[in-house]
Amino acid sequence: MTSIEMEIRTRLDIIFSKYTPNAQLTEFKEELIADLMEAYQDFAKQDKSHDEALDDAFDQLGDIDVVLRDLSQTNRTDEATHNDEPKKAPFIDISDDGFHIGNLHIDGQGVRLGDDIVIDGKHDKVQFGDWLHVDHDGARVGKKYYKFDDDTNINQSHFDDTVDDVKVPSWAAAHHNAQIPISDKQFVFDYHDAIVNFYTNDKTDLITVDEYFNRDNARYFAHIEENDDRVLISQGDHPLLFHVRTRINIGFPKNFDTGHITSINHSGRVIAQNLTLDTFNLIIHSGGFEGQQIKAKNASWEVHSGTIKADKLTFDKAEIFDKSGNVKLKNATIPHAKISATSGSVQVDHFIGGGQFSANSGFLRLRIDELTDDLKLHAHSSSLRVTAPETQHFNFDLSSNSGIVTVERHNNIHYDKNTPSYKRGFYGTNPKFTIDANANSGTIKVY
Template identity: 85%
Template sequence: MTSIEMEIRTRLDVIFSKYTPNTQLTEFKEELVADLMEAYQDFAKQDKSHDEALDDAFAQLGDIDIVLRDLSQTDKTNGANHDDEPKKAPFIDISDDGFHVGNLHIDGRGVRLGDDIVIDGKHDKVQFGDWLHVDHDGARVGKKYYKFDDDSNINQSHFDENEENASAPTWAAAHHNAQIPTSDKQFVFDYRDATVNFYTNDKTDLITVDEYFNRDNARYFARIEENDDRVLVSQGDHPLLFHVRTLINIGFPKNFDTGYITSINHSGRVTAQHLTLGTFNLVIHSGSFNGQQIKATTAAWEVHSGAVKADGLTFEKAEIFDQSGSVKLLNAAISHAKISATSGSVQVDNFVGGGQFSANSGSLRLRITELTDDLKLHAHSSSIRVTAPATQHFNFDLSSNSGMVTIERDENIHFDKNTTNYKRGFYGTNPKFTIDANVNSGTIKVY
């Protein structure tokens, strides 16, 4: 047995120690050992240290307590004998108002089990108490959020740099096109239920809007209103009795670097690629955002339920808030960042800049290429992990109210305070910026 496998087994022993061992738990543990060994090898090829690669591998496990608890109770469930227990006939009521069996109720409001909503057809969601919540783009189980893969049968679009973005999808039965002259006004695109794609068109001073529908009816087409301050493009009529598949492609000129754009999406997906704008704002009520190569002076993204994923961001100032979902950024250069998630994790790789990052009930993971300002990090009930630049000197102030603080620097490090849960000092000889991290209940690691 290698030393790495020994460390993996030791960590798993701690996780499994809360549960009564049985055959199912033992088999599951062996599967995890193999998976974690493979993940460690993958991370070791890119990470700087053994501990960092091992932490990354275990971070992929997420919260497995629910699985372990179920497996630990399997033997008890299988061995129980209920033959002698009296059987009670469930209460049954069938009427025009609905169907009721015991605590199960099926009526016009949806499907409920006791007081918990199981299926709510009006709002297209599945919910079980505060533990399970499923909607269009993902599922929240406890404090974990899982994004669904795109479904090719529902409002999906495919972006390919080699393809014309405004080309008609094969399923389209109707196409509506509008061209709007650029100006210094705010352009607001408000779509209730659609997939919206932003891209760069080949025009000089025109914004192009191409709408595709699988049903042909002019009342579905967008409405365009203009006043002294803004241009509003809002989605047309949306039938309540049946679903209309809708794809919106919106193109901006390459030289629109002063453009002021706001996208509002109530239920759907938003993607954006190769944009250069002055201001790029997003409001997503129930959906997801995926972006690539976006440059703007300022950005304000607000997502109420869904995931944010982006690669290649260049912003002077950006505020990204996700209420229920994860934020994952790659290759982000943000001089002044304010990024937070209420119920989900925040992960930023290859980050250049500074600012504030917080996660209320999810992990916070940053890999920093260069600091250009102070960095302030906060997590409520999870871990903070930071890979600091090896060639840049920095101050640090790291504290955990309930957990360990670790900093992996063997040389050229100076401590003003060094305890298990609080470390303050500086790395190098001429630090300019400070990494300030605090967690209420969890650990902090700086690599």
């Protein structure tokens, strides 16, 4: 047994110690050990220290207490029902891959009851109130949509348009185009249920809006209204009896660095790439955001339910808030940042700047390339970890109400206060900025 496997087993022993052992828990534990070993090797290849790679591997587990609690109760449940008629608890699972309640399955293959296919891409439609709508294209359960597979893409359970695809979708039955002159007004794009892709077009003074639909009806086309302050582009009619697959490509000129853009999305996904604007604001009620190569003076992103993923961001000032989901940023330069997640984690890699970061019920992970201002970090009920280069000198004030604080620096470090749960001092010879971190119930590590 290697020393790494021993460390993994020791950590898992602590996690599993709260639950009554049985065969199911033991089997699950061995599976986790193999997965964690593989994850550790992957992280170790990314030029991370041993402790960083191990911590990152365990972060992939998330909250497994519910699973462990159920597995630990398996024996007692089996004993209680041993002499009774076998009863099968209803199975409920909702994910991006499908929707399952008992014997009812909705995924890329169609709608099935047990092993029987009730409806798939070859049949008509079925509807149960406003909750379940199924036609030959796919199924909508609440606000989630699952496209049925075709013969050439049998392994894909739901459609996923690529970030850089601004061509005509193969499924499009209707196309609507609009061209809007640029101005210094606020441009608001309000789409209820669509994939919206922002990109850079080849125009000099026009914003292009291309809408694609899998059903041909002019009432689905966007409405454009203009007043003295703003231009509003809002989605057209949305049918209640079936789902209309919708893709929106919105192009901005390369020289539109004075543009003020706000995107509102109620149930869909927003994609942005290669943008240079003055203001880029997002309001997403139920969906996600993916961004790449975005520059702006100001950005305000608010997501109520969904994940924020972005790479190569350059903002003077940004406020990014995710109420229920994770924030994952890479190569972000933000001198004045305010980034938080209420129910989810915050992870920022290759960060240049300063500001405030917080995670209420998920881990907070920040890898710094360069500090240009003070950092104030808070994790409510999870771990908080910061990595800074050896060349970055900084003051630190780190405290945890019920956890351990660790600073992984062995040379050139000076402490004013040094207890297991509170450390204050400075690293280097000429610190200019301060890392101020607090965790209510979790560990703090600075690498």
